[in-house]
Amino acid sequence: AEAARRIGGDGQAPQLPETGDAELANLAHVFNETSRQLQSRRENQATLLAGVSHDLRSPLARMKMAIGMLAEEFSSPLLDRIEHDITEMDKLIGSQLELARAQEREMAENTDVDALLVDMVEAAEAQAPGRLKLHSSHTSCLATLAPISLRRCIGNLLDNALRYSSDSKIQVVRRQFKGIIFIGVRDHGPGIPTHLAEVVFRPFYRIESSRNRTTGGSGLGLAIARQLAETHGWKVALKSRSGGGVSAWLLIPEIDSAPNSR
Ligand SMILES: Nc1ncnc2c1ncn2[C@@H]1O[C@H](COP(=O)(O)OP(=O)(O)OP(=O)(O)O)[C@@H](O)[C@H]1O
Ligand SMILES: [Mg+2]
Known part of the structure; x- marks a missing residue:
């Protein structure tokens, strides 16, 4: 069954x-x-x-x-x-x-997750100066994973945070807990109603309020992020924040991470 x-x-x-x-x-x-x-x-x-x-x-x-x-x-x-x-x-x-x-499987390789995040946050900072901050635990985070897919997945979450939260600040966080790497992108935008938190992952689905010309997207970013995550055994989900805004989380099981990662 x-x-x-x-x-x-x-x-x-x-x-x-x-x-x-x-x-x-x-x-x-x-x-x-x-x-x-x-x-x-x-x-x-x-x-x-x-x-x-x-x-x-x-x-x-x-x-x-x-x-x-x-x-x-x-x-x-x-x-x-x-x-x-x-x-x-x-x-x-x-x-x-x-x-x-996004259905094609990319080879996993030894990746310094924090270095990758620093690089992505710096690139986003260049686009939106003063809006981003990276918080990660002080230990390094080395893992065996598909780096380009990881970039594309986080890139789509960052892109949404930048696009939908007007000029407010965005936090990128990296944590490790019980063998799982958590990467979060948190914004202070209008948020997503709880009943739509899964629906927005459908291809072409856009919340009514964001279907205007100024934010114009095609509604495929989250579908791509979800497909990439599924291909590699990761999970991606959106949560509403108590003070408003969205926390987008990517969960990566550490089964294949390098022995010295923490
Ligand atoms: N951080 C966020 N805050 C508020 N709404 C969001 C956020 N992220 C996504 N959404 C909503 O979910 C919808 C789907 O997002 P998705 O990334 O799949 O597509 P898009 O951003 O509209 O277009 P594309 O990513 O293809 O350029 C968005 O149109 C928006 O309505
Ligand atoms: Mg998008």
Whole structure:
């Protein structure tokens, strides 16, 4: 029953042993076969989507170039709008491709988690001076994990904190407790209603109040973060803060962390 439930969930059902009583063994065989077919169909869908997205980019680039050339001859607000829309479409396709690629498993390597966080916080500081602060425990944090996926996952959480919390301060925290590394991105923005804390992870879902032009996103950032986390056995969740704002947490089980990490 657990295996069947997981087929419906993340699709990664374990294969059942095809032994014992003939009828049960046969049932297990049918189940395993169905599970393999579903997995393969999911992979085909992701590949197809990635392929279509990729192929759309070349004609779009040609259109953009042509519009640019036309705009040199006649300047018109209509041409500007078309150019703007093409840029938006290109960004959307880029995010779709990123979502499809988030299912690819990146190799884990020895990573200094704090050095990675310092680097990301400095880059974000350059974009939003004076708004970020990193708090980590004084011991170092070395772990064996996929560093690019970690960057992309935290990058999406940071991006949201910067985008939705106007000019207020953002804290990035790193803790370790009971064999789990916790990385938190906390903001003081409008927060997310509790009943939407899971819904916002769905692809293209954006809370009504954020669907305006000034914050314009495509609603894929959290779906990408969740897919990356699932691929690597991490967890990502959003919690409301008592004083308002969101705490976005990434939980990384330390099973593969280096022996000297703490
Ligand atoms: N820190 C936050 N504070 C308030 N609302 C948030 C926060 N993070 C996410 N949200 C809400 O969740 C929605 C989904 O976020 P997600 O990152 O998936 O997409 P996006 O930011 O709209 O676009 P994209 O990340 O693709 O550029 C956002 O549109 C916003 O409504
Ligand atoms: Mg986002």
